[in-house]
Amino acid sequence: TGSIEYRSDFELLKKVAEHHKDKILFFVGPVQGNEHKEAGLDKMPNVVFAGPRKITELPNYLQYFDCVLIPFRKNTLTRSIYPLKINEYLAAGKPVIATHFSEDIYTFRNVAYVVDSHEEFLATIDKAIAEDNEALQKMRMSIADTNTWQTRVARLWEIIEQEPRR
Numbered sequence: 001t002g003s004i005e006y007r008s009d010f011e012l013l014k015k016v017a018e019h020h021k022d023k024i025l026f027f028v029g030p031v032q033g034n035e036h037k038e039a040g041l042d043k044m045p046n047v048v049f050a051g052p053r054k055i056t057e058l059p060n061y062l063q064y065f066d067c068v069l070i071p072f073r074k075n076t077l078t079r080s081i082y083p084l085k086i087n088e089y090l091a092a093g094k095p096v097i098a099t100h101f102s103e104d105i106y107t108f109r110n111v112a113y114v115v116d117s118h119e120e121f122l123a124t125i126d127k128a129i130a131e132d133n134e135a136l137q138k139m140r141m142s143i144a145d146t147n148t149w150q151t152r153v154a155r156l157w158e159i160i161e162q163e164p165r166r
Contacts, residue, residue, distance in 0.1 A: 001058055001068070002085050004049070005032035009073045009099060010039035012118050016069070017044045019122045028053055028061050062092040067128045070098035070105065071121070078102060086112065091144035093137030095128035097121060111136075111143045 004027050013036075017025045023046065030052040041047045053061070062068070068089045072078045078101040086108055089096045096112035098105050099121065106114050113124045 001028040001061065001088070002083075003029050003032060004036060006035065007072050007078055007081070008035070009071045010035045010041065012071050012099070012121060014039045014041060014044075015118055015122060016071070016125065017041065017047050020125060021046055023066075023125075024048060026050065026061070026065070028058070058088065059092065062089070062094060065092075065094055067095040067097060067125060067132070068092075069125075070096065072099050072101040072105075074099060074101045081105075087144050087147050090140040090147075093141050095132050095136070096140075097124050097128055108143075111140050 013025065025041075025044075025047045027048065028050045031049060036042055036049075042049070050061070070083055070086065070089075072081065072083070081102055082104045083098075086096060086098070086105070090108075090111060096108070098108075098112055098114050100106055100114050100116050105112075108114065113128050115121045115124055
């Protein structure tokens with residue numbers, strides 16, 4: 001889910017579609033540019049582009065996903081990205097497979113599969129689906145509960161109040 005664009009590793013996504021022919025690679029969000037076409041994703045029978053949807057519609061899609069992907073390229077731009085979508089995915093209890101594009105994403109390695117190579121990414125999809133269970137789902141949701149905007153604002157106020165007044 002989210003914007004499908006230059007941050008995405010389209011080479012990896014093509015490998016996912018080719019390797020996992022028994023699965024549907026379902027994209028929800030606006031498509032920017034033509035890189036998905038250059039990779040041939042638009043011609044693959046197990047790839048679906050649903051287009052942009054309202055954020056309120058996201059749960060309607062997530063409920064049917066066996067796992068969710070954050071397939072960002074690893075480069076200077078993505079090194080500074082904190083993907084808010086991981087909180088949405090964890091709140092839905094879904095197994096998350098992400099490339100190790102930033103240290104922020106790596107902090108989620110206890111509740112998400114953060115991998116370093118295309119080969120590991122491909123293998124981890126089946127592993128994540130096979131290992132998924134109610135206990136892991138609850139753990140993911142619990143982590144998401146601690147990562148809300150309300151929690152972040154409360155933490156910011158704690159930091160501000162700890163600073164000596166001048």
